[in-house]
Amino acid sequence: MRSMEPSEKTNWVLIALLLLAGLFAAAQFGKLTLTLEPLQLHYPEGGFFVPVLVSIVGMVGIALGAVAGSVVAGIGLTRVVLAGLFAGGVISLAQTTLPSLPFFALLRIAEGVSHLAIVVAVPTLMASLSTDADRPFVMGIWAAFFGIAMAILALLLPTVLAQGGLALVFAGHGVGMILVGLVLWPLLPSMPRETSSKIRPVQEHRIIYSTPRLLIPGAGFVCYTIVYIALLGVLPLARVLSTWDIAALPIISIFGTILGGWVAKSLAPERLVGLGFLATIGVTAVALVLRDAVWPLFLLFLVMAFIPAGSFASIPHFNTQPKDRARATGGLAQLGNVGTTLGTPLFVFAQQQGGFTAICLLTITFCTMGLAVSRVIAKRIK
Numbered sequence: 001m002r003s004m005e006p007s008e009k010t011n012w013v014l015i016a017l018l019l020l021a022g023l024f025a026a027a028q029f030g031k032l033t034l035t036l037e038p039l040q041l042h043y044p045e046g047g048f049f050v051p052v053l054v055s056i057v058g059m060v061g062i063a064l065g066a067v068a069g070s071v072v073a074g075i076g077l078t079r080v081v082l083a084g085l086f087a088g089g090v091i092s093l094a095q096t097t098l099p100s101l102p103f104f105a106l107l108r109i110a111e112g113v114s115h116l117a118i119v120v121a122v123p124t125l126m127a128s129l130s131t132d133a134d135r136p137f138v139m140g141i142w143a144a145f146f147g148i149a150m151a152i153l154a155l156l157l158p159t160v161l162a163q164g165g166l167a168l169v170f171a172g173h174g175v176g177m178i179l180v181g182l183v184l185w186p187l188l189p190s191m192p193r194e195t196s197s198k199i200r201p202v203q204e205h206r207i208i209y210s211t212p213r214l215l216i217p218g219a220g221f222v223c224y225t226i227v228y229i230a231l232l233g234v235l236p237l238a239r240v241l242s243t244w245d246i247a248a249l250p251i252i253s254i255f256g257t258i259l260g261g262w263v264a265k266s267l268a269p270e271r272l273v274g275l276g277f278l279a280t281i282g283v284t285a286v287a288l289v290l291r292d293a294v295w296p297l298f299l300l301f302l303v304m305a306f307i308p309a310g311s312f313a314s315i316p317h318f319n320t321q322p323k324d325r326a327r328a329t330g331g332l333a334q335l336g337n338v339g340t341t342l343g344t345p346l347f348v349f350a351q352q353q354g355g356f357t358a359i360c361l362l363t364i365t366f367c368t369m370g371l372a373v374s375r376v377i378a379k380r381i382k
Contacts, residue, residue, distance in 0.1 A: 026149030060112025065334025069327035092174030140261010223370030225339025260309025276306030
């Protein structure tokens with residue numbers, strides 16, 4: 001490791017490698033989300049509990065997200081990134097044995113800790129490696145990491161499953177995480193640790209949720225995650241969509257997120273979040289009126305992606321110290337996991353009761369809430 005110096009030039013190579021680390025962290029979700037059918041076939045006795053294995057990682061984020069920032073700052077960003085990658089790799093390799101369901105669940109809990117460590121430390125480190133001018137764009141790139149990973153997995157997993165089944169999926173993921181860690185080890189800068197601190201979970205929650213500049217990144221993001229993940233699941237149930245249409249939606253959102261990061265170079269992140277919510281409300285209304293047209297759904301996923309781009313850009317925009325950035329990222333991770341956990345059941349229920357109309361109205365409702373909350377908190381900062 002080398003010492004950390006002020007960023008006079010954005011280190012794009014290291015940022016690309018850190019993004020790769022983020023893709024492997026996202027795959028900790030995706031490798032089970034996209035292999036649920038073979039997983040259920042392997043564990044026929046598991047029933048409803050098998051899909052819960054996917055959610056365990058998110059549950060860890062809900063439970064520990066708010067304290068993760070202080071833990072990361074106390075241990076040190078580079079140490080946490082490397083520990084998260086190596087631990088995640090070893091855990092994934094252990095999963096290749098396809099152990100009993102209770103042991104698999106324990107491995108998923110440990111994997112949730114690894115995932116949280118990476119997704120809190122990596123964007124904080126990326127922000128420190130970027131110039132002021134490039135930082136919003138870098139955060140926009142990071143905000144697309146989940147969508148990029150899911151798109152790559154959707155392309156690769158059918159072939160990998162055909163060649164070696166679930167064991168090969170887990171082995172490839174584990175080896176990949178370890179290799180990325182080994183590549184990053186000599187390249188990551190050495191960053192100071194916060195030495196103050198004993199971690200107090202109640203106090204950490206109070207600090208994050210009572211400090212507007214720490215709360216604002218996650219305040220809008222939670223409404224976005226409620227809508228985004230749920231729409232990917234319920235739109236195929238409510239509309240006649242081709243396989244290409246379904247695959248195109250997350251890919252379009254990737255481009256929208258990166259575009260949003262570029263726009264954030266000249267537009268304040270809280271305004272970008274507001275623009276994303278307003279545009280999503282407007283396009284959803286168009287989709288409701290033109291319910292037989294597919295193009296409004298494509299446009300919807302494009303403009304909705306401005307919200308995560310602005311949310312991640314607001315972390316370094318409003319917080320200059322690494323510890324504060326880590327805290328804000330931890331709060332965002334916690335609220336984001338709340339959204340991904342609650343969104344799908346709510347939207348499935350809405351779809352069952354009122355079809356596509358109910359889905360659109362619920363989308364508009366959550367986006368209106370996100371817009372209102374984000375504006376109130378932004379005014380408190382100023």
